[in-house]
Amino acid sequence: MTATDYRSRADRARRAIAEQTSGPSYFDLFWTGVAGFFTLLALIPLVLVLVYVVIRGFSRLNWAAFTQLPPPPLAPDQGGFANALIGTLIMVGIGALVSVPFGVLAAIYLSEFSQGQVPRWIRFATNVLSGVPSILMGVFIYGLFVITTGTYSAVAGGFALGVLMLPIIVRTTDESLQIVPKQVRWAAIGMGASKFQTVLRVVLPAALPAIATGLTLAVARAAGETAPLLFTALFSQYWLDSLFQPTASLSVLVYNFATVPYEGQQRLAWAAALILVGIVLLTSILARWATRKQIY
Amino acid sequence: MEHTAQHTDVPALKNTETAIATEQLNVYYGDFLALRGVNMAIPERKVTALIGPSGCGKSTLIRCFNRLNDLIDSFHLDGRVTYYGQDLYQDVDAVQVRRRIGMVFQQPNPFPKSIYDNIAFGARATGLKTDLDALVERSLKRSALWEEVKDKLKTNGLSLSGGQQQRLCIARAISTQPDVVLMDEPCSSLDPISTLKIESLIRELAEEYTIIIVTHNMQQAARMADYTAFFNAEATEDGKRSGYLVEFAPTQKIFDQPAQEATRNYVNGQFG
Numbered sequence: 348m349t350a351t352d353y354r355s356r357a358d359r360a361r362r363a364i365a366e367q368t369s370g371p372s373y374f375d376l377f378w379t380g381v382a383g384f385f386t387l388l389a390l391i392p393l394v395l396v397l398v399y400v401v402i403r404g405f406s407r408l409n410w411a412a413f414t415q416l417p418p419p420p421l422a423p424d425q426g427g428f429a430n431a432l433i434g435t436l437i438m439v440g441i442g443a444l445v446s447v448p449f450g451v452l453a454a455i456y457l458s459e460f461s462q463g464q465v466p467r468w469i470r471f472a473t474n475v476l477s478g479v480p481s482i483l484m485g486v487f488i489y490g491l492f493v494i495t496t497g498t499y500s501a502v503a504g505g506f507a508l509g510v511l512m513l514p515i516i517v518r519t520t521d522e523s524l525q526i527v528p529k530q531v532r533w534a535a536i537g538m539g540a541s542k543f544q545t546v547l548r549v550v551l552p553a554a555l556p557a558i559a560t561g562l563t564l565a566v567a568r569a570a571g572e573t574a575p576l577l578f579t580a581l582f583s584q585y586w587l588d589s590l591f592q593p594t595a596s597l598s599v600l601v602y603n604f605a606t607v608p609y610e611g612q613q614r615l616a617w618a619a620a621l622i623l624v625g626i627v628l629l630t631s632i633l634a635r636w637a638t639r640k641q642i643y
Numbered sequence: 644m645e646h647t648a649q650h651t652d653v654p655a656l657k658n659t660e661t662a663i664a665t666e667q668l669n670v671y672y673g674d675f676l677a678l679r680g681v682n683m684a685i686p687e688r689k690v691t692a693l694i695g696p697s698g699c700g701k702s703t704l705i706r707c708f709n710r711l712n713d714l715i716d717s718f719h720l721d722g723r724v725t726y727y728g729q730d731l732y733q734d735v736d737a738v739q740v741r742r743r744i745g746m747v748f749q750q751p752n753p754f755p756k757s758i759y760d761n762i763a764f765g766a767r768a769t770g771l772k773t774d775l776d777a778l779v780e781r782s783l784k785r786s787a788l789w790e791e792v793k794d795k796l797k798t799n800g801l802s803l804s805g806g807q808q809q810r811l812c813i814a815r816a817i818s819t820q821p822d823v824v825l826m827d828e829p830c831s832s833l834d835p836i837s838t839l840k841i842e843s844l845i846r847e848l849a850e851e852y853t854i855i856i857v858t859h860n861m862q863q864a865a866r867m868a869d870y871t872a873f874f875n876a877e878a879t880e881d882g883k884r885s886g887y888l889v890e891f892a893p894t895q896k897i898f899d900q901p902a903q904e905a906t907r908n909y910v911n912g913q914f915g
Contacts, residue, residue, distance in 0.1 A: 462716065530752040534812070537711060539742035539819060540768040548768065553755045642755040642801070 397624070404621030407614045417584055417600065423611035428619045430586050431595040434501065435626075437587065438580060438596060439570050441505025442512055447562060450516030457517070458524035459546045470521070477514035482574035484510045489578040501587065501594035504580030508569040515568060519561025523554040526643045556640040563637060567630035571623060573598040597623045660727075662687035662823055662853040663708055663744075668722035670703055672715065676879070677703050678886045681722070683872060687822070690845060690854045692864035692894065695874030696914065700886025701857045704874075705825045708855065709744040710737040726823075742769055744823040745816035749831055751808035753800030753815070758783075758792050761800045761811055765819035778818060786814035787844050806837025813844065817852065824848065826856040830863065842867050861910055864894060871897040873906045 411427045418426030457466050488507040493499055527550050535545040573596075581593040582603055597619045604616035661684040670678040678700035685691050693701040703712070710731060712718040724731045731740055742765075754761050762779040765771075779796065783789040788810040792803070800811050809829055816824055826845070830838040845854055846867055858864050864871050872891040876884040890897060890906045901907045908914055 528752070530748055530750055531754060533711060533714070533746075533748060534752045534754065534815075535764070535768070536714065537709060537741055537746040537748075538765040538768060538815065539738055540764070541738055544768045548764070549754050549756075 400617065400621050400624055403614070403617035404619075407618035408621065412615070412618050416586065417595070417604070417615065418611050420607065420609040420612060424614065425611065426615065428595075428597060428600055428615060428622070430583065431597045431600040431619060432622065433587055434504075434580065434583075434594040435570060435596045435598070435623075437590075438501055438504040438508055438576070438594065439566055441502060441590075442508030442569050443562070443566060445506060445509035446512040446516055446565070450513050450565075451520050451558065454517045454520030454524060455546065455551075457521050459542075459550065470518075473514045473517045476510075477518065480574070481511055481572055482577075485575035485578035488575070493579055496591065498591055499579060499581035499593040500589075500591040501580055502590050504576045504594055504596065507575035507579045508572060511572060511575055512565040512569050515565040516561060519564065520554075520558050523557030523561060524550060526557065527553045528643065553642050556637050556642065559637040560634045560641075563630050563634035567627045567634070570626050570630070571598060573602050577602075597626075659686040659689065661685065662727065663855070664723075664725045665704075665707075666723040666725070668704075668707070668720060668724060670700065670707060670712070670720045671718070673717040675883055676885050681888045683888065683891055685853065685855060686870065687853045688849060688851065689869040690849045690856060690867055691870045691872065692868035693855065693857045693872050693874060694859075694861055694864050695886070695889075695909070696876055697859075698884035698886065699874035699876040701874050702827050703886070705746075705827060705855055705857055707731075708823070708825055709741050709746050711741075711746065713737050742819055743821050744825060745819060745821035746825040747809070747812050747816050747827070747829045749828040751805055751812050751832070753803070753808050753811050755799065755801055757797045758800050758803070758811060759796040761815050762818045765815065769819060771819070782814040782818040783811075785817055785848070786810045787840065788814055804837075806833050806840060809833060809837070809841060810844065813841070813848075817848070821852065823853040823855065826854065828857050828859060831859060838863075861898075861912075865898055868894045870894060873897060873901075873903075873909060875905050875909070 407424070411425070412429075413427055413432065414429050415425075415427035416430055417428060418424075453469070457469055461469070484507050488503050488510065492503045492506055496503070531549060531553065532545055535549045536542070540548070576596050576599050580596060580599070582599045583593045583595045587594055601616045601620050601623065604612040604619075607613065664684040665681045668678070668681040669676060681704065693704065695701055706712045707720060707724055708726075708731070712720075720732070726740070726743070729735065754764060756764070759775075759779050762782050763775045766773055766775060766778055780789065780793075783792060788807060791807060792798075792811075800808065803811060809832075813824075813829075829845075830841055833841065842863065845856065848854060849869070856864075856868065870891065871894040873889045874886050875889045876886045879885050890901060890903045892902070896902075897906060898910050901910065
């Protein structure tokens with residue numbers, strides 16, 4: 348091969364590289380632009396909803412809003428949603444109390460102890476349950492609990508939220524446990540730990556941050572639900588003095604007061620909506636924080 | 644050595660007792676025969692290396708020694724695996740077996756806990772009443788990691804480098820004072836310097852423990868093993884590979900004057 352041959356080949360190679368890099372960059376730019384534009388479009392509703400809720404709700408937030416009972420129809424800017432806030436917290440609490448132990452234990456069984464075809468069917472059932480419209484959870488608890496006890500109640504509302512949270516908890520906990528590498532389980536088994544010790548001392552602690560994230564998201568989801576509460580807790584204008592009486596909640600308060608023609612109640616509904624968004628935001632931040640501690 | 648080892652027989656054992664032995668061992672996953680007809684007598688307080696191409700069943704074999712294969716649903720075996728004469732698969736609790744026979748894995752797999760808790764895990768899990776501080780220090784010194792971590796015992800084991808993690812796993816394996824330490828390609832994910840450290844550590848450990856090490860790396864076997872077993876694999880009719888023991892002898896004999904043609908070809912790098 349002569350020196351000229353070599354040089355012309357090198358030139359060709361250099362030109363080829365130079366030409367190829369300049370070609371498709373406009374194409375890239377165009378599609379990046381299109382994708383970015385649609386991302387912005389998708390964000391618009393989210394931003395509008397948040398901004399609108401803040402604008403309409405923030406001005407009504409005062410001490411009374413957090414400490415007083417809902418106002419009568421023709422009392423502009425009086426009263427508050429204190430009983431609904433308490434109701435929401437209590438019912439979400441009851442829901443968590445019911446669903447967290449069952450959900451977490453079921454997931455531990457699924458991920459660590461079940462064998463053969465059983466886990467497949469349980470996972471399938473869980474997916475079906477999480478796809479059931481939330482209003483059906485309400486109707487289910489209405490038939491099971493409200494009719495048998497003869498009253499709408501905070502307990503019934505809590506159970507409905509619990510049924511709603513259950514599949515979310517089972518799925519996220521199951522996934523969190525599955526992420527823990529099997530080598531780590533082998534290590535524990537290989538050390539002479541029993542299956543139970545392996546799960547309790549190694550797998551669960553390793554999965555705990557991820558499980559906490561799942562639990563927080565389940566709580567956030569339940570706190571915002573209206574439909575399951577309509578048939579179970581109903582609503583109340585009064586303070587909660589028993590778990591077995593109709594109970595107010597923020598979401599049902601928004602539902603009720605947003606549709607009445609009285610301005611005072613409408614403004615309170617906006618404020619309650621803002622607080623509801625705030626609760627969901629707060630739990631989501633908590634979930635992010637737990638996620639940061641994740642090991643695997 | 645003048646002892647002429649038959650290719651599936653016991654190598655020349657002088658003044659050493661057999662720690663683990665297999666007799667006509669066949670290992671199955673479901674219907675699939677993964678490893679067939681293994682007869683071995685592994686001497687105590689020596690380093691025994693298991694070498695061979697992928698799919699020859701070396702890892703399958705050492706997982707029979709601490710009954711880790713029990714975790715696989717389709718696993719079963721026939722023949723015998725004995726530990727100082729005691730059949731490991733008859734009237735023996737697998738948990739007790741694993742307390743006597745420790746294991747180090749291919750990927751370093753420390754628990755996501757502090758260095759201290761990693762070592763203390765075995766003692767805590769087995770309810771051993773002992774001075775944990777002393778146990779942690781002794782185990783880490785024994786695995787040549789103490790100087791590097793003595794000031795940060797509370798930090799997470801996962802924050803160590805790969806080589807340090809693997810020495811932590813060795814420290815963890817010997818913390819329960821087993822008789823045998825099984826190692827499944829312990830250096831395959833490590834850099835050459837970490838590998839050398841671990842190899843010299845393994846040589847030292849052989850004074851106290853029976854070491855059985857699976858390795859892909861023939862030089863590693865040549866460098867550190869007293870005895871070497873060569874396994875090979877054959878394709879079965881349905882395209883899977885079934886392993887068997889070709890030759891088990893002192894390492895020098897395997898590398899210098901192997902009795903089998905296949906062994907010679909493998910150690911000369913002609914396949915595998």
